[in-house]
Amino acid sequence: MKPSAPAVWAPAGPGAPGAPGAPVPGSALRGRRTAGLAVLLVLLAACAAGSLLIGARAIAPAEVWRVLTAPDGGEASAVVWSLRLPRTAIGIAVGAALGTAGVLMQSHTRNPIADPGILGVSHGAALGVVLGVFLLGMSDLASFVWLAIAGAVIASTAVFAIASGGSRGPTPITLVLAGAAMSALLSGVISAIVLLDHSSLEVYRFWRLGTLAGRPMEVFWQVLPFIAAGLALAAANAPGLNALALGDDVATALGQRVRLTRAAGVLAIALLTGAATAAAGPIGFVGLAAPHLARAITGPDHRWTVPLAAPAGACLVLAADIAGRVVRGNGEVEVGIVLAVLGAPFFIALIRRGRMIAP
Template sequence: MRGGCRHRAASFVGRWRAAVNRKAILSPAARPGADDERSTARTVLRGTGLLVALGVLLLMVVLSTWIGTKDTSLGQVWSAITGDDGSYATGVIRELRLPRTLMGLAVGAALGVAGAVMQAMTRNPLADPGLLGVNAGASAAVVLGIGVFGLGTFTSLVWAAFAGAGASAVLVYVLGASGRAGPTPVRLALAGAAVSAALGGLIGGLTVFNAATFEYMRFWMVGSLAGQDPEVLRQLLPFVLTGLALALLMARSLNALALGEELGRALGTGVARTRLAAVVTVTLLCGAATAAAGPIGFVGLVVPLVARWLTGPDLRWVLPYSLVLAPILLLASDIVGRVVMTGGELEVGAVTALVGAPVFIAMVRRRKEISL
């Protein structure tokens, strides 16, 4: 009797396994090439999304050259871009709005990509490009340039800010790399916080006792694209392009680094070399952007979060999306700042803070979407 029961049970288990195997064989997920089909579909979807984002960016460029305190038409915008007829509207578009728009494109792309690289390098989805002390270094250099060395021209202050950003990033990396552990994400973050705090004290002391420094820093610290000299963009553009190229070339290495140091080494990635290249990249991008437009916040923090939510953790897609989405946010904020106040403008840094803070809080509350 017992043998018959065991035989029937074994027969039932055998039939159940056979049915499961047939279902697995007939399932679309188990068919040969199903994974390839899903991967292709995801690639097409991501590519389509990137093309849509590029279309929105083109729309922002048109609106940025069209909208302002001076009423102009799209025909005047096109005429100003294609040639100079000597009219007042053409002068406004060519000398004010177009350089401002191009500066917004460069600064936005630099901040967005710098934020994505910083978050991948530190394996912290809430990291900010200013974590390496770049913003504090640039601000301290501007304060020293005005209050101590008597710098007065805009170009000289821009280069002082860029030099200060680079020096601060180098100091943070040297401090973070000291010791046997090397430049770990935690050590770099702690070194950046310490350097930023020290430089913040220096900035506060000099601005209190120097009226000229205080007046300049009062506007520069907010962050603005207005009144930018096209020559400044031409001087800083090589640094921005170099940083963008380095970031895109490091996408695979940053993907491996985001998996952890040991797994990254097992995949053949030079961890120390990748971190050093990432620090150089962030310094070039964030230093140039901060020197040109001031320490604009939330762009480098929020945009990579949104890009990761749209594409997943693959840096080969996060970086291009950040490259496009960040200028969209910056130009849209600049347009809002022009029209929201009657008879004046709201600085773009203030608008990005007002827009970025709620988005940042919403993304943090949904922890799944910000995971690396």
């Protein structure tokens, strides 16, 4: 008689496949994960198509396809190649980065409502931009990218160093406390600078809204290496996160190098969040919601949660950007505002339904 497949525990929550505590066959869970990934990729393709087709200027789908395959220098070609294609590419990159960073952040802090900005990464990126305007007089958006990434990496490195002060090295609690302290410090410094310098205030006020509009394709190519490196680190970090979920002592007994795993995770968060913030400004909710959407499909296995959170985050960013273009008719609402307005009620409903799944 052929032995049955091993049982894998389903994610908690009412209405989840296999009620809480009920075993789910391993083959069924693998099929659900594969199907979920396929659905997310199809949704991402649909969102990308919508981002190229929808805008203030109505362009027929056939015309969009024609200028994509054979640009002719006309008005439609300029709109698609100079405006819509860059914001679509940046939206995918930013969403994938924030979604993946959210998984790492929630897992390393063991906090299901943690956001990638909790380590002070977003504030570090913002301070880099403000200092560039205040001290160097910079105004070019492409130059902000390097300043923002440098600020994000420096801030996250400082947080990790502070959290590593104890004999046990960085722990979920010390990371959160050090990140909160760093965020408060950097926020105060930013506020002081923008109050003293009007040009810094004007640049920061626009940049901090979070938007994909007006970003040239050059920005995408600048942040792409950092996002690619962060995604590669996140994929390498995923097996270690499964061990850390059992507790530091158990992970150490299993041969996991806890300090190295945490260092790699923090570096990945810094690269992903810093690059995303540099490209589009601070965008909230994506790093909070995308990991829960991924876990609802995959369960707590980070080897699957990490790759599914990337397309989930990209879909959220592109969908919000499309909604922002059509909600005001001739104008548009920044993607950061749309995500804040629509994301908060969605997440509250998710909490009330009890569908949150602990990392």
